[in-house]
Amino acid sequence: MLKKHQLYNQLKQDIQLQRWAAGSVLTQQQLAEYYGVSRIVVRDVQQALLSEGWLEPHGKAGMQVPGFSATEAQELCLLRLQLEPQALQLAAANMSFSQLGQAEDLLAYIAANKSLAPYQRGELNWQFHRLLYQSCAKPHLLRLLDQLHQQVSRYLGYQEQALTYADTSAAEHAELLALLRRGDTGQAGKLLVQHITEAGNLLVQFLQKQQGA
Amino acid sequence: MLKKHQLYNQLKQDIQLQRWAAGSVLTQQQLAEYYGVSRIVVRDVQQALLSEGWLEPHGKAGMQVPGFSATEAQELCLLRLQLEPQALQLAAANMSFSQLGQAEDLLAYIAANKSLAPYQRGELNWQFHRLLYQSCAKPHLLRLLDQLHQQVSRYLGYQEQALTYADTSAAEHAELLALLRRGDTGQAGKLLVQHITEAGNLLVQFLQKQQGA
Protein backbone atom coordinates (compact mmCIF):
# COMPACT_ATOMS: atom_id res chain seq x y z
CA MET A 1 0.00 0.00 0.00
CA LEU A 2 1.30 3.41 -0.99
CA LYS A 3 2.32 5.92 1.65
CA LYS A 4 1.60 9.59 1.25
CA HIS A 5 4.90 10.68 -0.21
CA GLN A 6 4.87 7.69 -2.53
CA LEU A 7 1.48 8.62 -3.87
CA TYR A 8 2.71 12.20 -4.20
CA ASN A 9 5.62 11.10 -6.38
CA GLN A 10 3.61 8.58 -8.32
CA LEU A 11 0.79 10.94 -9.17
CA LYS A 12 3.16 13.72 -10.09
CA GLN A 13 5.06 11.43 -12.40
CA ASP A 14 1.86 10.08 -13.91
CA ILE A 15 0.79 13.62 -14.68
CA GLN A 16 4.15 14.50 -16.14
CA LEU A 17 4.15 11.42 -18.36
CA GLN A 18 0.65 12.26 -19.53
CA ARG A 19 -0.75 9.10 -17.98
CA TRP A 20 -3.55 11.41 -16.93
CA ALA A 21 -4.26 13.53 -19.98
CA ALA A 22 -4.28 17.30 -19.73
CA GLY A 23 -7.83 18.44 -19.06
CA SER A 24 -8.80 15.31 -17.15
CA VAL A 25 -10.76 15.89 -14.00
CA LEU A 26 -9.51 13.77 -11.13
CA THR A 27 -11.78 13.14 -8.18
CA GLN A 28 -10.71 11.96 -4.76
CA GLN A 29 -12.65 8.74 -5.07
CA GLN A 30 -11.27 7.96 -8.47
CA LEU A 31 -7.68 8.42 -7.37
CA ALA A 32 -8.22 6.68 -4.04
CA GLU A 33 -9.58 3.62 -5.81
CA TYR A 34 -7.02 3.69 -8.61
CA TYR A 35 -3.99 3.95 -6.34
CA GLY A 36 -5.49 1.88 -3.55
CA VAL A 37 -5.34 4.43 -0.74
CA SER A 38 -7.89 6.22 1.36
CA ARG A 39 -9.39 9.51 0.30
CA ILE A 40 -7.69 11.28 3.18
CA VAL A 41 -4.30 10.62 1.67
CA VAL A 42 -5.50 11.64 -1.77
CA ARG A 43 -6.84 14.87 -0.34
CA ASP A 44 -3.49 15.77 1.17
CA VAL A 45 -1.61 14.96 -2.01
CA GLN A 46 -4.09 16.80 -4.21
CA GLN A 47 -3.75 19.84 -2.03
CA ALA A 48 0.02 19.74 -2.26
CA LEU A 49 0.00 19.33 -6.03
CA LEU A 50 -2.57 22.08 -6.32
CA SER A 51 -0.33 24.55 -4.55
CA GLU A 52 2.54 23.53 -6.82
CA GLY A 53 0.59 23.96 -10.02
CA TRP A 54 0.43 20.27 -10.94
CA LEU A 55 -3.32 20.37 -10.55
CA GLU A 56 -5.83 23.14 -11.00
CA PRO A 57 -9.13 23.86 -9.30
CA HIS A 58 -12.16 22.65 -11.19
CA GLY A 59 -15.38 24.05 -9.91
CA LYS A 60 -16.30 22.57 -6.57
CA ALA A 61 -15.51 18.97 -7.29
CA GLY A 62 -12.40 17.34 -8.66
CA MET A 63 -9.15 18.85 -9.78
CA GLN A 64 -8.06 19.27 -13.34
CA VAL A 65 -4.79 18.29 -14.96
CA PRO A 66 -3.45 21.51 -16.46
CA GLY A 67 -2.40 21.84 -20.04
CA PHE A 68 0.63 23.55 -21.50
CA SER A 69 0.73 27.00 -22.98
CA ALA A 70 3.50 29.03 -24.53
CA THR A 71 2.22 32.08 -22.69
CA GLU A 72 2.57 30.43 -19.33
CA ALA A 73 6.02 29.17 -20.16
CA GLN A 74 7.05 32.67 -21.10
CA GLU A 75 5.77 34.00 -17.82
CA LEU A 76 7.69 31.41 -15.88
CA CYS A 77 10.81 32.32 -17.79
CA LEU A 78 10.23 35.97 -17.01
CA LEU A 79 9.97 35.24 -13.32
CA ARG A 80 13.11 33.16 -13.36
CA LEU A 81 14.91 36.05 -15.00
CA GLN A 82 13.57 38.38 -12.36
CA LEU A 83 14.66 36.30 -9.39
CA GLU A 84 17.51 33.94 -10.16
CA PRO A 85 20.17 36.47 -11.18
CA GLN A 86 19.35 38.39 -8.02
CA ALA A 87 19.79 35.24 -5.96
CA LEU A 88 23.08 34.48 -7.66
CA GLN A 89 24.33 37.98 -6.99
CA LEU A 90 23.49 37.73 -3.32
CA ALA A 91 24.89 34.24 -3.02
CA ALA A 92 28.17 34.96 -4.79
CA ALA A 93 29.52 36.85 -1.82
CA ASN A 94 28.99 34.04 0.69
CA MET A 95 29.72 31.09 -1.53
CA SER A 96 32.14 28.54 -0.08
CA PHE A 97 34.58 26.37 -1.96
CA SER A 98 32.85 23.33 -0.59
CA GLN A 99 29.70 24.43 -2.33
CA LEU A 100 31.49 25.11 -5.58
CA GLY A 101 32.94 21.64 -5.23
CA GLN A 102 29.54 20.12 -4.68
CA ALA A 103 28.26 21.88 -7.76
CA GLU A 104 31.18 20.59 -9.76
CA ASP A 105 30.50 17.06 -8.57
CA LEU A 106 26.94 17.38 -9.73
CA LEU A 107 27.99 18.48 -13.19
CA ALA A 108 30.42 15.59 -13.40
CA TYR A 109 27.72 13.16 -12.38
CA ILE A 110 25.33 14.49 -14.99
CA ALA A 111 27.98 14.37 -17.67
CA ALA A 112 28.94 10.82 -16.75
CA ASN A 113 25.43 9.41 -16.92
CA LYS A 114 24.48 10.01 -20.53
CA SER A 115 21.35 7.92 -20.28
CA LEU A 116 19.45 9.66 -17.53
CA ALA A 117 15.72 9.98 -17.93
CA PRO A 118 14.77 13.52 -18.99
CA TYR A 119 13.03 14.33 -15.75
CA GLN A 120 15.97 13.05 -13.70
CA ARG A 121 18.32 15.18 -15.73
CA GLY A 122 16.05 18.14 -15.20
CA GLU A 123 15.98 17.54 -11.49
CA LEU A 124 19.76 17.34 -11.26
CA ASN A 125 20.15 20.48 -13.32
CA TRP A 126 17.93 22.32 -10.91
CA GLN A 127 19.90 20.99 -7.98
CA PHE A 128 22.93 22.55 -9.62
CA HIS A 129 21.24 25.93 -9.95
CA ARG A 130 19.86 25.60 -6.46
CA LEU A 131 23.32 25.05 -5.04
CA LEU A 132 24.55 28.25 -6.64
CA TYR A 133 21.74 30.22 -5.03
CA GLN A 134 21.82 28.45 -1.69
CA SER A 135 24.19 30.80 0.10
CA CYS A 136 22.16 33.91 -0.60
CA ALA A 137 20.70 33.30 2.86
CA LYS A 138 17.25 34.45 1.81
CA PRO A 139 14.85 31.67 2.74
CA HIS A 140 11.80 33.29 1.17
CA LEU A 141 13.57 33.92 -2.09
CA LEU A 142 14.76 30.34 -2.18
CA ARG A 143 11.27 29.10 -1.47
CA LEU A 144 9.89 31.13 -4.36
CA LEU A 145 12.58 29.73 -6.63
CA ASP A 146 11.74 26.18 -5.60
CA GLN A 147 8.09 26.80 -6.35
CA LEU A 148 8.99 28.27 -9.68
CA HIS A 149 11.06 25.25 -10.50
CA GLN A 150 8.13 22.98 -9.70
CA GLN A 151 6.10 24.72 -12.35
CA VAL A 152 8.89 24.70 -14.88
CA SER A 153 9.68 21.05 -14.32
CA ARG A 154 6.18 20.15 -15.37
CA TYR A 155 7.01 21.59 -18.75
CA LEU A 156 10.43 20.01 -18.93
CA GLY A 157 8.92 16.57 -18.53
CA TYR A 158 6.66 17.38 -21.45
CA GLN A 159 9.37 18.81 -23.63
CA GLU A 160 11.24 15.62 -24.45
CA GLN A 161 13.41 17.52 -26.88
CA ALA A 162 15.19 18.97 -23.89
CA LEU A 163 17.86 16.48 -24.83
CA THR A 164 18.89 18.50 -27.84
CA TYR A 165 19.69 21.34 -25.48
CA ALA A 166 21.51 19.22 -22.93
CA ASP A 167 24.99 19.75 -24.39
CA THR A 168 24.74 23.50 -24.67
CA SER A 169 23.29 23.64 -21.19
CA ALA A 170 26.08 21.56 -19.71
CA ALA A 171 28.72 23.75 -21.32
CA GLU A 172 27.12 26.89 -19.93
CA HIS A 173 26.84 25.36 -16.49
CA ALA A 174 30.55 24.62 -16.53
CA GLU A 175 31.39 28.11 -17.65
CA LEU A 176 29.14 29.58 -15.01
CA LEU A 177 30.98 27.65 -12.37
CA ALA A 178 34.34 28.76 -13.71
CA LEU A 179 33.28 32.41 -13.59
CA LEU A 180 32.09 32.07 -10.02
CA ARG A 181 35.27 30.33 -9.00
CA ARG A 182 37.32 33.23 -10.26
CA GLY A 183 34.96 35.70 -8.61
CA ASP A 184 33.64 37.32 -11.77
CA THR A 185 30.14 37.81 -10.42
CA GLY A 186 29.03 40.31 -13.03
CA GLN A 187 29.88 38.09 -15.94
CA ALA A 188 28.33 35.11 -14.20
CA GLY A 189 25.10 37.03 -13.84
CA LYS A 190 25.04 37.88 -17.52
CA LEU A 191 25.68 34.30 -18.47
CA LEU A 192 22.90 33.16 -16.20
CA VAL A 193 20.48 35.55 -17.86
CA GLN A 194 21.49 34.24 -21.23
CA HIS A 195 21.19 30.68 -20.02
CA ILE A 196 17.67 31.11 -18.69
CA THR A 197 16.61 33.06 -21.76
CA GLU A 198 17.86 30.37 -24.12
CA ALA A 199 16.12 27.61 -22.25
CA GLY A 200 12.97 29.68 -22.14
CA ASN A 201 13.01 30.49 -25.84
CA LEU A 202 13.56 26.89 -26.77
CA LEU A 203 10.65 25.83 -24.63
CA VAL A 204 8.37 28.57 -25.89
CA GLN A 205 9.17 27.82 -29.51
CA PHE A 206 8.51 24.16 -28.95
CA LEU A 207 5.13 24.94 -27.43
CA GLN A 208 4.19 27.34 -30.17
CA LYS A 209 4.84 24.70 -32.81
CA GLN A 210 2.82 22.27 -30.72
CA GLN A 211 -0.07 24.69 -30.53
CA GLY A 212 0.06 25.42 -34.23
CA ALA A 213 -0.27 21.72 -35.09
CA MET B 1 -19.41 24.91 15.38
CA LEU B 2 -16.73 26.54 13.26
CA LYS B 3 -16.42 25.74 9.58
CA LYS B 4 -13.05 25.37 7.91
CA HIS B 5 -12.70 28.88 6.56
CA GLN B 6 -13.91 30.30 9.85
CA LEU B 7 -11.26 28.41 11.76
CA TYR B 8 -8.75 29.57 9.18
CA ASN B 9 -9.61 33.20 9.78
CA GLN B 10 -9.91 32.82 13.52
CA LEU B 11 -6.58 31.07 13.98
CA LYS B 12 -4.82 33.49 11.68
CA GLN B 13 -6.20 36.42 13.61
CA ASP B 14 -5.35 34.83 16.94
CA ILE B 15 -1.77 34.42 15.77
CA GLN B 16 -1.61 37.98 14.51
CA LEU B 17 -2.96 39.35 17.77
CA GLN B 18 -0.43 37.29 19.70
CA ARG B 19 -3.16 35.24 21.33
CA TRP B 20 -0.82 32.38 20.63
CA ALA B 21 2.62 33.66 21.57
CA ALA B 22 5.48 33.46 19.11
CA GLY B 23 7.36 30.24 19.73
CA SER B 24 4.31 28.33 20.92
CA VAL B 25 3.95 24.83 19.57
CA LEU B 26 0.40 24.09 18.48
CA THR B 27 -0.70 20.50 18.12
CA GLN B 28 -3.70 19.27 16.21
CA GLN B 29 -5.38 17.95 19.31
CA GLN B 30 -4.83 21.13 21.24
CA LEU B 31 -6.34 23.29 18.53
CA ALA B 32 -9.15 20.86 17.78
CA GLU B 33 -10.18 20.87 21.43
CA TYR B 34 -9.72 24.62 21.87
CA TYR B 35 -11.74 25.62 18.83
CA GLY B 36 -14.19 22.76 19.10
CA VAL B 37 -13.62 21.15 15.70
CA SER B 38 -12.29 17.83 14.53
CA ARG B 39 -8.62 17.25 13.90
CA ILE B 40 -9.24 16.82 10.19
CA VAL B 41 -10.27 20.44 9.89
CA VAL B 42 -7.35 21.58 11.99
CA ARG B 43 -4.99 19.62 9.78
CA ASP B 44 -6.26 21.35 6.65
CA VAL B 45 -6.03 24.78 8.21
CA GLN B 46 -2.59 24.14 9.67
CA GLN B 47 -1.38 23.04 6.28
CA ALA B 48 -2.73 26.18 4.65
CA LEU B 49 -1.21 28.47 7.26
CA LEU B 50 2.05 26.59 7.01
CA SER B 51 2.31 27.26 3.30
CA GLU B 52 1.57 30.92 3.92
CA GLY B 53 4.18 31.35 6.61
CA TRP B 54 1.77 31.80 9.52
CA LEU B 55 3.04 28.59 11.05
CA GLU B 56 6.39 26.88 10.86
CA PRO B 57 7.34 23.21 10.94
CA HIS B 58 8.42 21.98 14.34
CA GLY B 59 10.11 18.62 14.24
CA LYS B 60 7.65 15.86 13.54
CA ALA B 61 4.85 16.96 15.82
CA GLY B 62 3.09 20.26 16.16
CA MET B 63 3.64 23.51 14.36
CA GLN B 64 5.30 26.57 15.77
CA VAL B 65 4.11 30.15 15.79
CA PRO B 66 6.88 32.10 14.08
CA GLY B 67 8.50 35.14 15.59
CA PHE B 68 9.44 38.42 13.97
CA SER B 69 12.88 39.37 12.70
CA ALA B 70 14.20 42.50 11.08
CA THR B 71 16.19 40.32 8.70
CA GLU B 72 13.12 38.54 7.43
CA ALA B 73 11.24 41.81 7.05
CA GLN B 74 14.10 43.16 4.98
CA GLU B 75 14.03 40.13 2.73
CA LEU B 76 10.31 40.47 2.19
CA CYS B 77 10.81 44.11 1.30
CA LEU B 78 13.53 43.14 -1.14
CA LEU B 79 11.25 40.67 -2.86
CA ARG B 80 8.46 43.19 -3.09
CA LEU B 81 10.87 45.60 -4.74
CA GLN B 82 11.94 42.92 -7.13
CA LEU B 83 8.43 41.95 -8.23
CA GLU B 84 5.89 44.69 -7.70
CA PRO B 85 7.37 47.40 -9.92
CA GLN B 86 7.66 44.81 -12.66
CA ALA B 87 4.01 43.92 -12.22
CA LEU B 88 3.02 47.56 -12.32
CA GLN B 89 5.00 48.10 -15.48
CA LEU B 90 3.31 45.19 -17.20
CA ALA B 91 -0.11 46.15 -15.93
CA ALA B 92 0.11 49.81 -16.87
CA ALA B 93 -0.33 49.05 -20.56
CA ASN B 94 -3.59 47.11 -20.13
CA MET B 95 -5.11 49.07 -17.29
CA SER B 96 -8.71 50.10 -17.83
CA PHE B 97 -10.42 53.22 -16.53
CA SER B 98 -12.87 51.05 -14.68
CA GLN B 99 -9.98 49.60 -12.73
CA LEU B 100 -8.52 53.01 -12.00
CA GLY B 101 -11.96 53.97 -10.79
CA GLN B 102 -12.19 50.95 -8.55
CA ALA B 103 -8.80 51.82 -7.08
CA GLU B 104 -9.95 55.36 -6.48
CA ASP B 105 -13.06 54.12 -4.72
CA LEU B 106 -10.92 52.01 -2.46
CA LEU B 107 -8.75 54.97 -1.50
CA ALA B 108 -11.81 57.04 -0.78
CA TYR B 109 -13.24 54.31 1.38
CA ILE B 110 -10.03 54.00 3.37
CA ALA B 111 -9.81 57.75 3.80
CA ALA B 112 -13.42 57.99 4.94
CA ASN B 113 -13.13 55.32 7.63
CA LYS B 114 -10.54 56.77 9.95
CA SER B 115 -11.17 54.18 12.61
CA LEU B 116 -10.43 50.97 10.78
CA ALA B 117 -8.60 48.24 12.65
CA PRO B 118 -4.94 48.13 11.61
CA TYR B 119 -5.24 44.76 9.96
CA GLN B 120 -8.34 45.84 8.05
CA ARG B 121 -6.52 48.93 6.85
CA GLY B 122 -3.61 46.77 5.82
CA GLU B 123 -5.87 44.45 3.91
CA LEU B 124 -7.54 47.29 2.04
CA ASN B 125 -4.20 48.84 1.21
CA TRP B 126 -3.11 45.60 -0.32
CA GLN B 127 -6.31 45.36 -2.30
CA PHE B 128 -5.39 48.73 -3.72
CA HIS B 129 -1.93 47.57 -4.74
CA ARG B 130 -3.39 44.33 -6.06
CA LEU B 131 -5.79 46.20 -8.27
CA LEU B 132 -2.95 48.13 -9.85
CA TYR B 133 -1.13 44.91 -10.68
CA GLN B 134 -4.20 42.95 -11.71
CA SER B 135 -4.08 43.69 -15.41
CA CYS B 136 -0.53 42.51 -15.89
CA ALA B 137 -2.14 39.24 -16.96
CA LYS B 138 0.55 37.15 -15.33
CA PRO B 139 -1.20 34.70 -13.03
CA HIS B 140 1.96 33.25 -11.57
CA LEU B 141 3.40 36.64 -10.78
CA LEU B 142 0.16 37.67 -9.11
CA ARG B 143 0.14 34.49 -7.09
CA LEU B 144 3.66 35.15 -5.86
CA LEU B 145 2.65 38.68 -4.91
CA ASP B 146 -0.33 37.40 -2.96
CA GLN B 147 1.87 35.00 -1.10
CA LEU B 148 4.33 37.73 -0.35
CA HIS B 149 1.57 39.89 0.98
CA GLN B 150 0.47 37.10 3.31
CA GLN B 151 3.90 37.11 4.89
CA VAL B 152 4.08 40.87 5.10
CA SER B 153 0.63 41.18 6.60
CA ARG B 154 1.72 39.06 9.52
CA TYR B 155 4.21 41.79 10.34
CA LEU B 156 1.79 44.61 9.74
CA GLY B 157 -0.56 43.21 12.35
CA TYR B 158 2.32 43.20 14.76
CA GLN B 159 3.53 46.68 13.93
CA GLU B 160 0.70 48.69 15.45
CA GLN B 161 2.58 51.89 14.78
CA ALA B 162 1.68 51.45 11.13
CA LEU B 163 -0.86 54.14 11.88
CA THR B 164 1.80 56.80 12.03
CA TYR B 165 2.60 55.96 8.44
CA ALA B 166 -0.98 55.83 7.28
CA ASP B 167 -1.17 59.45 6.13
CA THR B 168 2.04 59.40 4.13
CA SER B 169 0.97 56.11 2.62
CA ALA B 170 -2.43 57.43 1.60
CA ALA B 171 -0.90 60.47 -0.04
CA GLU B 172 1.49 58.34 -2.04
CA HIS B 173 -1.29 56.02 -3.11
CA ALA B 174 -3.23 58.97 -4.44
CA GLU B 175 -0.22 60.31 -6.29
CA LEU B 176 0.48 56.88 -7.73
CA LEU B 177 -3.01 56.73 -9.07
CA ALA B 178 -2.73 60.21 -10.57
CA LEU B 179 0.49 59.27 -12.37
CA LEU B 180 -1.09 56.14 -13.78
CA ARG B 181 -4.13 58.05 -14.91
CA ARG B 182 -1.98 60.40 -16.91
CA GLY B 183 0.04 57.50 -18.27
CA ASP B 184 3.35 58.39 -16.67
CA THR B 185 4.37 54.80 -16.10
CA GLY B 186 8.03 55.51 -15.49
CA GLN B 187 7.38 57.99 -12.71
CA ALA B 188 4.76 55.71 -11.21
CA GLY B 189 7.31 52.91 -11.05
CA LYS B 190 9.79 55.13 -9.26
CA LEU B 191 7.20 56.24 -6.76
CA LEU B 192 6.20 52.65 -6.11
CA VAL B 193 9.80 51.74 -5.38
CA GLN B 194 10.04 54.64 -2.97
CA HIS B 195 6.74 53.68 -1.39
CA ILE B 196 7.74 50.08 -0.76
CA THR B 197 11.17 51.12 0.46
CA GLU B 198 9.75 53.57 2.95
CA ALA B 199 7.29 51.08 4.34
CA GLY B 200 10.05 48.49 4.54
CA ASN B 201 12.47 50.80 6.32
CA LEU B 202 9.88 51.82 8.84
CA LEU B 203 9.07 48.23 9.59
CA VAL B 204 12.70 47.18 9.81
CA GLN B 205 13.58 50.03 12.12
CA PHE B 206 10.66 49.21 14.34
CA LEU B 207 11.77 45.60 14.56
CA GLN B 208 15.37 46.53 15.25
CA LYS B 209 14.35 48.69 18.19
CA GLN B 210 12.15 45.83 19.37
CA GLN B 211 15.04 43.41 19.18
CA GLY B 212 17.37 45.79 20.93
CA ALA B 213 15.01 46.10 23.89
Add this chain to the structure above:
DNA sequence: CTAATTTAAAATGTATACATTTTTTGTCAA
Protein backbone atom coordinates in the same frame (compact mmCIF):
# COMPACT_ATOMS: atom_id res chain seq x y z
C1' DC C 1 -39.45 19.51 -27.78
C1' DT C 2 -37.72 22.77 -24.26
C1' DA C 3 -37.07 24.43 -19.87
C1' DA C 4 -37.67 24.24 -15.20
C1' DT C 5 -38.12 21.51 -11.10
C1' DT C 6 -37.61 17.48 -8.59
C1' DT C 7 -35.12 13.22 -7.52
C1' DA C 8 -31.29 10.28 -7.49
C1' DA C 9 -26.36 9.67 -7.72
C1' DA C 10 -21.88 11.02 -6.84
C1' DA C 11 -18.36 13.78 -4.71
C1' DT C 12 -16.56 16.22 -1.02
C1' DG C 13 -16.52 17.70 4.00
C1' DT C 14 -16.35 16.19 8.66
C1' DA C 15 -16.37 13.16 12.64
C1' DT C 16 -14.97 8.99 14.88
C1' DA C 17 -12.07 4.96 15.51
C1' DC C 18 -7.93 2.58 14.96
C1' DA C 19 -2.74 2.19 13.70
C1' DT C 20 1.68 4.00 13.70
C1' DT C 21 5.00 7.09 14.97
C1' DT C 22 7.05 10.23 18.12
C1' DT C 23 7.78 12.13 22.49
C1' DT C 24 8.01 11.89 27.18
C1' DT C 25 8.36 9.60 31.46
C1' DG C 26 10.23 6.43 34.49
C1' DT C 27 13.53 2.76 35.76
C1' DC C 28 17.79 0.67 36.41
C1' DA C 29 22.69 -0.06 35.99
C1' DA C 30 27.24 2.13 35.83
Add this chain to the structure above:
DNA sequence: TTGACAAAAAATGTATACATTTTAAATTAG
Protein backbone atom coordinates in the same frame (compact mmCIF):
# COMPACT_ATOMS: atom_id res chain seq x y z
C1' DT D 1 24.10 11.74 39.41
C1' DT D 2 24.14 10.45 34.74
C1' DG D 3 23.17 7.94 30.73
C1' DA D 4 21.02 4.32 28.31
C1' DC D 5 17.05 1.62 27.83
C1' DA D 6 12.20 0.36 28.31
C1' DA D 7 7.50 1.47 28.99
C1' DA D 8 3.74 4.70 28.85
C1' DA D 9 1.61 8.67 27.02
C1' DA D 10 0.69 11.72 23.46
C1' DA D 11 0.54 13.13 18.78
C1' DT D 12 0.03 12.29 14.10
C1' DG D 13 -1.31 9.27 10.05
C1' DT D 14 -4.83 6.59 7.97
C1' DA D 15 -9.15 4.17 7.29
C1' DT D 16 -14.06 3.90 7.75
C1' DA D 17 -18.62 5.85 8.42
C1' DC D 18 -21.79 9.49 8.21
C1' DA D 19 -23.42 14.36 6.72
C1' DT D 20 -23.58 17.83 3.47
C1' DT D 21 -22.97 19.68 -0.83
C1' DT D 22 -22.74 19.35 -5.65
C1' DT D 23 -23.58 17.31 -10.01
C1' DA D 24 -26.19 14.65 -13.11
C1' DA D 25 -30.47 12.51 -14.45
C1' DA D 26 -35.18 12.11 -14.84
C1' DT D 27 -39.70 13.83 -14.79
C1' DT D 28 -43.20 16.93 -15.81
C1' DA D 29 -45.49 21.28 -17.07
C1' DG D 30 -45.62 24.62 -20.76
